[in-house]
Amino acid sequence: MSTTTAPATAPEAEGHAGHDHHPPHLKHYFVSSDQQFDASKMGMWLFLLTEVLLFSGMFVAYIVYRAWHPEVFVKMSELLNPFWGGFNTLVLLGSSFSVALAIHYAQKNDNKKLVMNLAITLFCAGIFMVVKYIEYTDKFSHGIGMGEFFDPTGSYAQYAIPYAKQFFSIYFVMTGIHGFHVVIGMGIFTWLLIRARKGHFNSEYYTPVELAGLYWHLVDIIWIFLFPLLYLI
Amino acid sequence: MAHAAHTDAHHGDEHHGHHIIPFSLLAKVFGALVFLTGLTYVTAVYIPLGPLEVPIAIAIACTKAGLVVFVFMGLKWDNKVNLLAFSICTIIVLVFISITLLDTEYRGDFGNVDELPLDDRERIEQAIRDREEALNNPAAAAADTTAIETTTADTTATTP
Numbered sequence: 001m002s003t004t005t006a007p008a009t010a011p012e013a014e015g016h017a018g019h020d021h022h023p024p025h026l027k028h029y030f031v032s033s034d035q036q037f038d039a040s041k042m043g044m045w046l047f048l049l050t051e052v053l054l055f056s057g058m059f060v061a062y063i064v065y066r067a068w069h070p071e072v073f074v075k076m077s078e079l080l081n082p083f084w085g086g087f088n089t090l091v092l093l094g095s096s097f098s099v100a101l102a103i104h105y106a107q108k109n110d111n112k113k114l115v116m117n118l119a120i121t122l123f124c125a126g127i128f129m130v131v132k133y134i135e136y137t138d139k140f141s142h143g144i145g146m147g148e149f150f151d152p153t154g155s156y157a158q159y160a161i162p163y164a165k166q167f168f169s170i171y172f173v174m175t176g177i178h179g180f181h182v183v184i185g186m187g188i189f190t191w192l193l194i195r196a197r198k199g200h201f202n203s204e205y206y207t208p209v210e211l212a213g214l215y216w217h218l219v220d221i222i223w224i225f226l227f228p229l230l231y232l233i
Numbered sequence: 234m235a236h237a238a239h240t241d242a243h244h245g246d247e248h249h250g251h252h253i254i255p256f257s258l259l260a261k262v263f264g265a266l267v268f269l270t271g272l273t274y275v276t277a278v279y280i281p282l283g284p285l286e287v288p289i290a291i292a293i294a295c296t297k298a299g300l301v302v303f304v305f306m307g308l309k310w311d312n313k314v315n316l317l318a319f320s321i322c323t324i325i326v327l328v329f330i331s332i333t334l335l336d337t338e339y340r341g342d343f344g345n346v347d348e349l350p351l352d353d354r355e356r357i358e359q360a361i362r363d364r365e366e367a368l369n370n371p372a373a374a375a376a377d378t379t380a381i382e383t384t385t386a387d388t389t390a391t392t393p
Contacts, residue, residue, distance in 0.1 A: 034251075037251070038312055041311070041312070041315070042312065042314060042315060042318075045315045045318055045319065046318060049318055049319065049322040052322055052326065053322070053325070053326070056326045056329055056330070057329075059326075059330070060329060060330055060333050063330060063333075063334065064333060064334070064337045067334065067337065067338060068337070082274060082277070082278055086270060086274050089270050090267060090270060093263065093266045093267060093270065094263075096263075096266075096301060096305055097259060097260075097262075097263040097266075097305075100254065100259050100305045101256070101259060103254075104253060104254060104256060104259065107251060107253045108253065203251075213305075213306075214306055217301050217302070217305050217306045218306075220301060220305075221298045221301050221302065224294050224297045224298050224301070225294050225298065227270075227273075227294075228273050228277065228290040228291070228293070228294050229290075229291075229294075232273065232274070232277035232278065232290055233277055233286055233287050233290045
């Protein structure tokens with residue numbers, strides 16, 4: 001499909017240069033809506049790649065500590081409930097699906113379904129954060145925090161082994177920064193929902209939905225890796 | 234006339250420029266992602282895979298990430314420059330991980346003038362210490378004699 005679309009776009013975009021047609025969303029320094037869309041999307045991809053690099057630093061910390069102390073990581077994963085981790089994975093996958101559908105319906109000018117799918121995405125993000133809140137408060141109530149705040153009590157005292165502290169520092173920093181991204185995403189989807197309800201988006205202009213979708217998929221991908229690494233293996 | 238021609242050209246432009254991913258494909262990919270999540274859960278929690286457990290979990294996660302990147306994020310139909318940027322980033326991450334592991338896994342070996350790597354030398358010295366302890370205190374060591382014998386054999390085989 002791409003092989004046929006790519007050459008078709010270029011000459012038509014050139015053809016646009018002579019026209020005075022300026023839709024409200026089109027900035028004057030772009031030749032066409034398509035050029036503006038492609039530039040925005042490429043900018044978003046570059047931003048997302050810096051996000052990948054941000055998280056890769058934390059993944060490297062995880063890999064190095066795991067390579068040094070594999071038995072600690074296996075034992076500590078007992079403290080993380082794979083049911084909640086798996087449930088949250090499905091919630092995020094569902095929200096990725098709904099945001100992909102939101103873009104799909106924006107391209108088809110179906111505003112009602114666009115609004116519905118944005119609402120589903122926002123709702124799923126909310127569920128994710130509620131589950132994370134339950135997990136975090138459960139950890140804190142047993143004295144499991146990061147760094148200095150790692151002081152397991154009661155039946156959890158058996159987990160106070162060397163390098164357990166480092167595992168939970170890695171766990172809280174990685175899931176914490178990921179959760180922060182989810183909260184930012186919720187703000188973005190609230191904003192998009194308000195704009196979509198006002199009918200700001202259509203097949204000619206849906207760039208914010210597309211870019212928010214890209215961001216949200218990246219947040220999903222990070223969790224796709226965090227779930228097995230922290231909860232399962 | 235001119236306006237009509239322009240509108241037509243514009244619509245054609247939009248249609249060709251933005252690939253609309255079909256609903257059926259999105260649904261299939263979502264189904265595949267849910268299936269793979271179930272698979273990684275079952276393989277990690279219920280099936281004892283031994284040393285393969287970690288590679289399998291990572292392979293499944295990479296497959297899932299690939300599906301999201303190429304279909305949900307539309308990289309498959311996107312401008313090739315985004316694919317290039319994504320590929321470079323992936324390579325940088327792999328370099329980041331492998332170079333760091335070259336340091337942390339072989340730390341000290343580069344300045345080591347011994348003919349054995351640090352890890353091997355440390356294992357041999359530990360085995361020698363264990364054997365001396367066993368000779369000094371035979372009763373306590375009697376329980377794990379076999380373990381000492383194997384490490385001793387290892388020591389004599391590797392020590393020049």
